[in-house]
Amino acid sequence: MFKWLDPLAKPETLYHFCGKLTPWLMSSALFTLLLGNIWGLGFTPTDYQQGDSYRIIHIHVPSAIMSMGAYMAMAIAAFTALVWQIKTAQWAVLAIAPIGAVYTAIALLTGMAWGKPMWGAWWVWDARLTSELILLFLYFGVMALHGAFSERQTGAKVASLLAVVGVINLPIIHFSVEWWNTLHQGASITKFAKPSIDPSMLWPLLISLLAFSLLLAALTCVRLRTAILENEQHRPWVKQLVSKA
Amino acid sequence: MVKFSIFLQRELRLLARQKADWLNPVLFFIIVLTLFPLGVGPEPNMLRIMAPGIVWIAALLSVLLAAERLFKDDYRNGVIEQLVAAQQALMPFVLAKITANWLSTGLPLLLLSPLVALLLNMQGAALEAMALTLLLGTPVLSLLSVLGAGITVSADKGGILLALVILPLYIPLLIFASAAIEAASIGLGFTGQIAILLAMFLFSLALVPMAVCSALKINVS
Numbered sequence: 001m002f003k004w005l006d007p008l009a010k011p012e013t014l015y016h017f018c019g020k021l022t023p024w025l026m027s028s029a030l031f032t033l034l035l036g037n038i039w040g041l042g043f044t045p046t047d048y049q050q051g052d053s054y055r056i057i058h059i060h061v062p063s064a065i066m067s068m069g070a071y072m073a074m075a076i077a078a079f080t081a082l083v084w085q086i087k088t089a090q091w092a093v094l095a096i097a098p099i100g101a102v103y104t105a106i107a108l109l110t111g112m113a114w115g116k117p118m119w120g121a122w123w124v125w126d127a128r129l130t131s132e133l134i135l136l137f138l139y140f141g142v143m144a145l146h147g148a149f150s151e152r153q154t155g156a157k158v159a160s161l162l163a164v165v166g167v168i169n170l171p172i173i174h175f176s177v178e179w180w181n182t183l184h185q186g187a188s189i190t191k192f193a194k195p196s197i198d199p200s201m202l203w204p205l206l207i208s209l210l211a212f213s214l215l216l217a218a219l220t221c222v223r224l225r226t227a228i229l230e231n232e233q234h235r236p237w238v239k240q241l242v243s244k245a
Numbered sequence: 246m247v248k249f250s251i252f253l254q255r256e257l258r259l260l261a262r263q264k265a266d267w268l269n270p271v272l273f274f275i276i277v278l279t280l281f282p283l284g285v286g287p288e289p290n291m292l293r294i295m296a297p298g299i300v301w302i303a304a305l306l307s308v309l310l311a312a313e314r315l316f317k318d319d320y321r322n323g324v325i326e327q328l329v330a331a332q333q334a335l336m337p338f339v340l341a342k343i344t345a346n347w348l349s350t351g352l353p354l355l356l357l358s359p360l361v362a363l364l365l366n367m368q369g370a371a372l373e374a375m376a377l378t379l380l381l382g383t384p385v386l387s388l389l390s391v392l393g394a395g396i397t398v399s400a401d402k403g404g405i406l407l408a409l410v411i412l413p414l415y416i417p418l419l420i421f422a423s424a425a426i427e428a429a430s431i432g433l434g435f436t437g438q439i440a441i442l443l444a445m446f447l448f449s450l451a452l453v454p455m456a457v458c459s460a461l462k463i464n465v466s
Contacts, residue, residue, distance in 0.1 A: 082459070127420075130416070130420075131416075134413045134416050137409070137412070137413040138413050140409060141409050141410045141413060144406055144409055144410075145396065145397070145400070145406065145410060148397070148400040148401055148402060148406050149399060149400055149401065150401055151399070154399060154463055154464060154466070157463040158396050158397075158400075158460065158463055158464070161396060161456065161459060161460055161463065162396060162410060164456075165392070165414070165456055166413070166414070168414075168417075169413070169417075172417060
């Protein structure tokens with residue numbers, strides 16, 4: 001695997017690799033997003049208890065899961081950047097951070113919209129809501145740290161370090177519903193046993209989840225390419241690329 | 246070990262000469278505590294209910310206040326750069342920094358806790374729980390604030406950034422510490438929360454010093 005991964009550490013190779021990947025990821029993300037959401041929002045049966053308002057689950061749950069997934073991806077990139085001193089991994093950290101922050105914000109906002117009719121309040125200080133909010137602050141911290149140093153390189157490295165340290169929050173978010181008896185309902189699809197959700201609702205949800213992860217990958221590729229061009233602008237290969245275009 | 250005690254002596258000597266560095270956070274802690282009864286009203290029962298949160302938020306803010314200047318002087322006059330160059334001395338230096346930070350900010354809060362209990366009308370088990378959570382929690386605060394100071398030492402705009410980086414990491418501590426005091430004040434057992442605080446302390450003691458070392462290395466390179 002390392003034989004295959006190794007050349008990708010070189011910015012030029014990675015730039016072209018991401019360029020090839022982007023259209024595939026983007027089109028499949030759009031396809032699954034449309035499929036999952038139209039199916040989920042329009043054609044799934046109504047819930048016996050929550051009525052039609054549960055349908056927001058098809059946006060809320062995928063974005064919440066992927067907000068953590070994005071953080072994990074960012075932290076793995078950060079760890080790679082710190083241990084093996086790979087510059088492209090550093091840029092990947094900063095490419096993922098804003099996307100993850102937006103996912104977290106989507107999860108929080110759709111959660112609020114769902115909470116209002118169900119719990120009667122836009123916001124409750126429940127363990128899972130609070131720890132998701134902390135996740136948003138962690139993303140902000142990573143982005144703010146990156147911009148705060150006059151030495152660009154230092155900022156990128158320090159942001160990676162914070163991303164690795166913040167991983168401690170992920171298990172707290174995931175298990176908060178089990179550790180504290182809270183208002184937020186327990187996990188219904190990520191359980192190892194039989195999922196406690198009907199297959200007719202589960203399938204569109206899984207498709208939406210796939211869509212959100214594909215979209216994350218696609219957007220990361222786009223942002224990473226920009227970051228590579230920005231950081232390598234004085235290199236001959238970039239100049240050649242620009243002059244050709 | 247020898248290096249550690251040399252560094253610790255140096256830190257303590259510096260603190261003895263710059264009294265404002267540790268006195269100000271302690272005074273700040275007391276002032277924040279007195280602001281709450283003025284702000285929310287002096288009703289004794291209400292104060293007793295709010296006491297856990299008040300104590301811990303005041304502690305968090307005062308430790309944060311002390312954290313900002315932690316590495317600044319050593320960074321400006323090149324001490325950190327020399328230590329990074331010398332390689333082996335960095336870890337004992339960081340450990341001494343953490344210990345000195347706890348002795349100068351955590352310990353005073355612990356000693357002040359009976360006074361705080363008096364001010365906020367806390368009694369019996371709640372007082373015991375507060376002392377225990379401060380005993381286990383303030384070292385974690387010191388560890389995390391040294392980490393924050395290490396991460397931001399060469400940043401252009403330190404203060405607000407430090408708060409943004411460190412406060413999210415403080416939150417689990419805040420949740421369990423105030424939960425312990427709250428449980429104690431209504432007569433429930435609180436060993437579970439105390440055990441989690443102890444686990445947090447040991448976990449961060451094992452990992453944070455390494456993270457601080459690599460943060461310092463990144464900042465001087």
